[in-house]
Amino acid sequence: MSEKNRDGKRTARERLAVEREKQRAAEKRRRALIVGASVVCVLGLAAVVGVLAANSGKEKKSDTSGPVASPSGATGKDALAIPVGKDGAKSTLTVWEDFRCPACQAFETQYRSTIHELVDSGQLKVEYHLVTLIDGRMGGSGSLRAANAAACAQNAGKFTAYHDVLYENQPAETEDTFGNNSKLIELAGKVDGLDTPTFQKCVNDGTYDDWVAKSYAAFQNSGLTGTPTVLFGGKNIYADQTMTPAKLKQMVEAENKG
Structure with missing residues (x-):
């Protein structure tokens, strides 16, 4: 095999190694983004639950399910x-x-x-x-x-x-x-x-x-x-x-x- 051919094959392998390294880095970034997005969703859900709980508490203040003041003589x-x-x-x-x-x-x-x-x-x-x-x-x-x-x-x-x-x-x-x-x-x-x-x-x-x-x-x-x-x-x-x-x-x- 000529020196030229050996150099060509070596160069190709190096390019392939570099490309694989880029793919691994990209996959790592993708996984990091998925995990980050999941954390944001959980935090967002927690925030929504917190708001609903707060609003629920506010609604209870005007809840008429319990006893209320009634006019004199009211029946039934x-x-x-x-x-x-x-x-x-x-x-x-x-x-x-x-x-x-x-x-x-x-x-x-x-x-x-x-x-x-x-x-x-x-x-x-x-x-x-x-x-x-x-x-x-x-x-x-x-x-x-x-x-x-x-x-x-x-x-x-x-x-x-x-x-x-x-x-x-x-x-x-x-x-x-x-x-x-x-x-x-x-x-x-x-x-x-x-x-x-x-x-x-x-x-x-x-x-x-x-x-x-x-x-x-x-x-x-x-x-x-x-x-x-x-x-x-x-x-x-x-x-x-x-x-x-x-x-x-x-x-x-x-x-x-x-």
């Missing part, structure tokens, strides 16, 4: 219903309503006199559950603020009168008029003896906001979807197209005779 599970009428009444009407809800106003306007008559005669008791459905759909806080104010009126023994005043002065569904506490206090002036410093403080402090939120949570958990939901004998009579105030009166009177 977790004291979420405001009762109107005599305890001994044989018939019970359960009403889920929202003070911003136009359909609720329509129901109240149509059935109010009949319900008052049956309540006053001792034949019917009504359990009102207040929810904030419209706030969630339309924005604003009028449902919540009005419900809290109605709970404050319950403390003063003026729930029924103030309840009726709110519906008589209900704003358009798209307007959040009830979101203004001063408006709710102004309307309290239409109820004899309600507009007092105690009532005003209760309204402005949002004393029963958590109670209202818990009532709405109960509404959602029960599978109900609309307001008003009016239950008599376990059936939603508001969904009955044949129902009338006269028919409701007949049903209550028949149940009392039985």
